[in-house]
Amino acid sequence: MQNTTFHKYHGTGNDFVIVDNRDGAFDANDTLFVKYICHRRFGVGADGFMLLEKSKKHTFSMRYYNSDGNESTMCGNGGRCIVAFAHKLGLVPTGELFEFEAIDGLHEAGYDPEHIRLKMIDVSGIEEMAGGYFLNTGSPHFVSYTEDLDAVDVFTLGRSLRNNKVFGEGGCNVNFVTSQSEGDISVRTYERGVEDETWSCGTGCVASVLTDYYKNRQIRNYQVNVRGGQLKVEFTPLGDQGYKDIWLEGPATFVFKGEITRGEGLELMK
Template identity: 50%
Template structure:
């Protein structure tokens, strides 16, 4: 069978996307998903997404996300933004979307070429001596470093991802350097990809909230620079933590193609 696919990227975080509203693929075919994401033997991507029919009357579609290793994963922020752009391309939505992902319901809007994706509320941020830990739809370890450009993200990130207390389940690992009051640079080691990626949406969200929680910024709109480009995160601090959290940035179709599978 020849499978039609689309390649999207959001600040360098790249994805294979498949319109699966007709259930042409089984969600259990993890070996196929891993092969499609393989940069040597497949299309090449940090992850793969299926756009599927909505599960209720409120939603426009359902998001199903797989890591590059082929396993279904937790929420992907940049992936969610790219899937919204893809839904608009297909005509499933116009400029506003409601969809369900593995972490629950999301709303999104496309404005002036940017996708505004509402993330889940965050009620708890663990503060440790060397780092913070929080879940923004995916688990994130956040630590501040100096000279981030030359930091050994791959090796240090791999050790943290596989070490205590995360072990096999693992955590994404974000290394952050403050640029000014509301601008931070971040590099992320992503589990499932098992390497540094050019950008991570849930990681950028985790960084913005962590920097506010530790008083590194008092702004509720933060710019985060990744190796793949800039994203913005807006939020509102409440007695219950952080609400109205939005991840904002571009989502671009790179190409459409067919692959034998």
């Protein structure tokens, strides 16, 4: 059996397995193997899986999979982690902006040992619905505000909202938010595809920041507190037309490198 070399990273507790697939050796359609790799008992354990692949015009291409094995929409923390991995491979310089491809289009990014800056897609608008706010920040998100974030049963309530028919067949991610003070919020997120609370969600933090600004029209630079640490989000509002120049910033930490094969545990994943 062929071994697959992987690197594990986390961005404020949101953890990922990343494979350098520039040679195309990893079968990108092998959803069972991806699910196996992400499993926290049978595999490596991760919230998501990524392939770094060649791009004809840009530094690299990012493919992102949820821990259920299915290829999914954009992941902000995953994007920051794959930038750190690309730097480890020698593809990305320190302190210079570059572009890479993802499922939702091109992203600018900059690598620094202390933090990774990632430019997110423009957001066209925010819709008030289901007692909260809905928007797409590269992935669809529902944002609900609460005064006591610690008291929220994120798993139970998040799962219920995630599957609400109002969000369509694919459902959405669900964020619970408390405003601490001007430009300072705390967020907990239930992620679809993981089907559980994660310790951080980059696109969810962006969604939460934009809705807080939508509600209060205060400052444009935010600190976001998540279970795994802190992130920063800044943006430029376009009046009632949406938001541009959205940057997500925070650490991306290398955890370990290893090898994995298609082991016996795969049969248990079917």
